[in-house]
Amino acid sequence: MEGKLVEYLDGRARPAERRAVEAHLSGCATCRTRAEEFRALWTALEDLPEIFPSPSFDASLRARIAAEPARRGFWEWMPSPRLAFAVSALVILSAWISSAPRVIKSPTVISRAVQESKVTAEKDFGMIRDLPELENFDVISKFDALSELPVPPTASNEEMKKETR
Amino acid sequence: MARTDVQLMLDVKAGDEKSFELLLRKYRTPLVNFLYRMVRNTAIAEDLAQEVFLRVYRARQEYAPSAKFTTWMFRIATNLALNSVRDNRHRQMEISMDQTIDTGEDEIQALEVPDRAPSVEQKLVARSRAELIMKAIHSLPEKQRAAVLLHKYQELDYDEIARVLECSESALKSLLFRAYETLRVQLAPLVNNSVKVS
Numbered sequence: 001m002e003g004k005l006v007e008y009l010d011g012r013a014r015p016a017e018r019r020a021v022e023a024h025l026s027g028c029a030t031c032r033t034r035a036e037e038f039r040a041l042w043t044a045l046e047d048l049p050e051i052f053p054s055p056s057f058d059a060s061l062r063a064r065i066a067a068e069p070a071r072r073g074f075w076e077w078m079p080s081p082r083l084a085f086a087v088s089a090l091v092i093l094s095a096w097i098s099s100a101p102r103v104i105k106s107p108t109v110i111s112r113a114v115q116e117s118k119v120t121a122e123k124d125f126g127m128i129r130d131l132p133e134l135e136n137f138d139v140i141s142k143f144d145a146l147s148e149l150p151v152p153p154t155a156s157n158e159e160m161k162k163e164t165r
Numbered sequence: 166m167a168r169t170d171v172q173l174m175l176d177v178k179a180g181d182e183k184s185f186e187l188l189l190r191k192y193r194t195p196l197v198n199f200l201y202r203m204v205r206n207t208a209i210a211e212d213l214a215q216e217v218f219l220r221v222y223r224a225r226q227e228y229a230p231s232a233k234f235t236t237w238m239f240r241i242a243t244n245l246a247l248n249s250v251r252d253n254r255h256r257q258m259e260i261s262m263d264q265t266i267d268t269g270e271d272e273i274q275a276l277e278v279p280d281r282a283p284s285v286e287q288k289l290v291a292r293s294r295a296e297l298i299m300k301a302i303h304s305l306p307e308k309q310r311a312a313v314l315l316h317k318y319q320e321l322d323y324d325e326i327a328r329v330l331e332c333s334e335s336a337l338k339s340l341l342f343r344a345y346e347t348l349r350v351q352l353a354p355l356v357n358n359s360v361k362v363s
Contacts, residue, residue, distance in 0.1 A: 003338035006345065010316070012323065037349050037356050044355040045317055045348070047291070048298045053197045053211060058189065061215045065222055 170234030203246035309344035
């Protein structure tokens, strides 16, 4: 009933729907009251007065229409023929560069280059890996090769030699 | 023989500015009223109505008569009104409008009630009724408000209103019932008097 009542009251319901609503209303006092209230409500809503556009409405609208930018073609956006030529040349050049065939190296050349780069990388890595050890004093002081070096003669060493004799 | 709105719009598309003038003359008052009742501010309503015509004019080259002209026009108007209502830019103006409604001064001037009532007392009664109705309509949720305005005041067909509000016809009928039910409660003093009298 909810969706049909409004349509019935405004006279837009189809004949079959209208008859169905009328049949329901004849047996339902609640809906009958609601229908009467809706009719009264619609009459009351008609008391809302109409307002009218201000006298300047049309003039303001015409001014807004006149301020609209005219539709322009693509080439009209170009400020000068020189710029248009430059843009065209740039587009053609870009297209030509992107469509030009690229030089592709043979697989053997590529594999040789890869090998060379691997060797260089290993060397670099080895040096970097040993850096902390070379900077460690304990490691260097206990390094065998350093202990075999002749001890420089000092005063304390000479006294010790005399005592042993 | 008078040209239909669609024919007028097709003539505008073909470059006939006078046809646009005819559409403007025909629809400026209904549009301003619809928008005023949506946004409850005459200045904003006029601005939005001009925006509707501006958009119609801008779209003239792409116009294709797939629906009634009024459906298209009120769809633009409804979207603009809903955006305006939701837009915080107009919040300040709405607050000032609410304040004037409480005092009932500027609102009465804006409504421009026709001078039907001879006495001052009858004029005041008519104005207070109008304000009560306006307040009740404005208290509806935006979509219900638009549905009532398009149904009751613009008398658009159900299929047109459904297309404007982008819902099904059955959903629209339920929406309208709920809106009128709210109005019936809010305007009970006006409604009950009429029912008792009848």
